Amino acid sequence: MPEGHSVQRTANDFNKKFKGKVVHVDSPQGRFAAEAKLIDGQVLVGAKAIGKQLFLKFDNGLTCRVHLGIYGKWRFIQDIDKVMFGQVRARFYNEEFLADLRGPTICEVIDKKAVKVIENRLGPDPTNADPRGIQKQRFIERVQNSSSPIGILLMNQEVISGIGNVYRAEILFRAQISPHATGKSLTLEQITELWVDSVKLMKVGVATGFMTTREERLKKRTKKADRNYVYKREGQKCLRCGGLVSIELMATRKLYWCQGCQF
Numbered sequence: 523m524p525e526g527h528s529v530q531r532t533a534n535d536f537n538k539k540f541k542g543k544v545v546h547v548d549s550p551q552g553r554f555a556a557e558a559k560l561i562d563g564q565v566l567v568g569a570k571a572i573g574k575q576l577f578l579k580f581d582n583g584l585t586c587r588v589h590l591g592i593y594g595k596w597r598f599i600q601d602i603d604k605v606m607f608g609q610v611r612a613r614f615y616n617e618e619f620l621a622d623l624r625g626p627t628i629c630e631v632i633d634k635k636a637v638k639v640i641e642n643r644l645g646p647d648p649t650n651a652d653p654r655g656i657q658k659q660r661f662i663e664r665v666q667n668s669s670s671p672i673g674i675l676l677m678n679q680e681v682i683s684g685i686g687n688v689y690r691a692e693i694l695f696r697a698q699i700s701p702h703a704t705g706k707s708l709t710l711e712q713i714t715e716l717w718v719d720s721v722k723l724m725k726v727g728v729a730t731g732f733m734t735t736r737e738e739r740l741k742k743r744t745k746k747a748d749r750n751y752v753y754k755r756e757g758q759k760c761l762r763c764g765g766l767v768s769i770e771l772m773a774t775r776k777l778y779w780c781q782g783c784q785f
């Protein structure tokens with residue numbers, strides 16, 4: 523499943539290619555055909571990502587909401603003569619560009635009120651601009667008031683949007699915080715650091731498309747096996763303390779961490 527940085531990249535792509543222009547929308551596969559008609563031929567006001575959800579806002583007040591889930595995929599095509607058919611749920615296009623959506627968990631057209639309800643439910647997204655620190659404050663409050671382990675809170679989209687398994691493990695390692703520490707037990711400084719570091723790491727992810735988290739490699743192109751401190755490195759030596767990296771299940775997902783460094 524994509525983490526939030528990749529959905530942000532899709533939003534950026536949409537803004538670059540379609541924002542302010544008329545967009546045609548249809549559904550070659552048919553399942554989205556009736557809803558596609560509601561936004562076909564409208565101008566795209568803007569694309570926005572919150573966590574793993576993408577919102578495409580049109581000038582008739584309607585929004586197309588997409589959640590890729592596990593199997594969903596976007597495909598952007600420059601040469602629209604090379605259009606591929608098949609199980610395309612939704613197709614967005616103009617004279618120059620085309621974006622095909624296949625296999626999403628959610629693809630629906632909703633009104634402003636429904637968008638607001640979803641936005642209020644979703645936790646703050648570290649990849650979105652936060653000039654007044656409101657989103658940071660929302661994160662701090664949600665963590666401070668919870669007696670759940672921080673390893674679970676970081677995966678809860680109502681606490682913070684867009685963090686998945688890779689960033690969860692890596693952000694906690696970098697902060698040297700145990701995934702089992704409860705939200706309540708963390709200091710304000712620790713919680714603030716988790717937010718600030720999420721912003722920093724996910725910015726790298728949005729810019730490069732890679733979830734690099736090792737500090738000395740943030741600005742370099744690095745092969746997959748060398749991008750992270752603990753993610754998928756169970757049984758190998760911790761790069762910081764030399765102990766062995768642990769793996770366990772937390773809320774059904776594999777959790778990677780170093781017991782020597784995180785407490």
Ligand SMILES: [Zn+2]
Nearest residue numbers: 760763780783
């Ligand atoms: Zn360690």
